[in-house]
Amino acid sequence: EVQLVESGGGLVQPGRSLRLSCTASGFTFGDYAMSWVRQAPGKGLEWVGFIRSKAYGGTTEYAASVKGRFTISRDDSKSIAYLQMNSLKTEDTAVYYCTREQMTTVVIPFDYWGQGTLVTVSS
């Protein structure tokens, strides 16, 4: 059974940092790109960024709203994806989901999601 479990959320002050983890199981983690998607309270979905699989270079892409502040990385040996969030702003308050994407001849986006972890940025 495919599972994605986020952890690391919590209350953090503006300007500080936080690192989220997404622990995967039930599939070959290294074969998939991993994305982070967030949802502010009562709002819609916002894609944050993704990291490609090593087969596709392991490179990253980010939304303009987080570029330069957030960094996505992965440890295929542990089946974990990370979201390092620096210089946090109050508008980064959201539930953060990790999700996987199959990037092969047929791209299948976001077919499994974690349960989400809440990040609250407040003084």
Added chain:
Amino acid sequence: AIRMTQSPSSFSASTGDRVTITCRASQGISSYLAWYQQKPGKAPKLLIYAASTLQSGVPSRFSGSGSGTDFTLTISCLQSEDFATYYCQQYYSYQYTFGQGTKLEIK
């Protein structure tokens, strides 16, 4: 970034109705369009990708169509479990973007 606009933003329908939600991209995205269903307090669920391919396990009453800039999600016969919020998403450009969502409520 490509802007995705859904319509309507919300509407009411009854069990058994046929409903259609539309999604328009600000520029052409070929068929790189997905639809998700989200219920309160839950993660989104992939319904359709590549504009019209039904994700495994999704009931056949859901269907998608369109290419380029205009897309639709159709639910042929609403069931009680279909009342939720629906989002479209483009994955043509590496600045992925979602529509603002369409909340489907019980009439």
